[in-house]
Amino acid sequence: DQQVKQNSPSLSVQEGRISILNCDYTNSMFDYFLWYKKYPAEGPTFLISISSIKDKNEDGRFTVFLNKSAKHLSLHIVPSQPGDSAVYFCAANPFAGNNRKLIWGLGTSLAVNP
């Protein structure tokens, strides 16, 4: 039973527009959330994260929003660039001391068209 859900397998946007990737989770004990980006034949690369005590974190073109009551987070990319085309994974940390194992969604494949 998946605890982290990314219900959109793919998303296509035009260069310069906003990309919004969504993620839902079921476990209210999750205390930290991360977004990773993955290119083919490479490992996931950390993009941005957010603690459960915040509702927004911004880093350049990337912003993550967290709605704890809805158990929902989203990643906004503005403006989108062709180099952003990749698979984006949402991951969550259960609150477990030093063990920061990640619980992953299935990923959303983003295509940014020139």
Place this chain on the structure above:
Amino acid sequence: EAGVTQFPSHSVIEKGQTVTLRCDPISGHDNLYWYRRVMGKEIKFLLHFVKESKQDESGMPNNRFLAERTGGTYSTLKVQPAELEDSGVYFCASSLRGNNEQFFGPGTRLTVL
């Protein structure tokens, strides 16, 4: 600074054979994690080392899988004997103690025929 490295990048073996995967974490990272992604499924946690000690091995599928991290540096993951359902991409990640950001290696693609 070198990132997380994994060897081999690909391995094709027959059912019943043994395979050993290796991971070299970023120097100084006490935490080392193994994950696996089976085709069509999400990336799943296998186990977590803190230095040479196993902190959590709750994700290990069964006793055909053995992970070690002697000396608290590199780690190996041995599958013996391999079964068809072990096919997938095995990722290793490392992080500083108490840090949430994990750095991933490129993965080892294992195919069991």
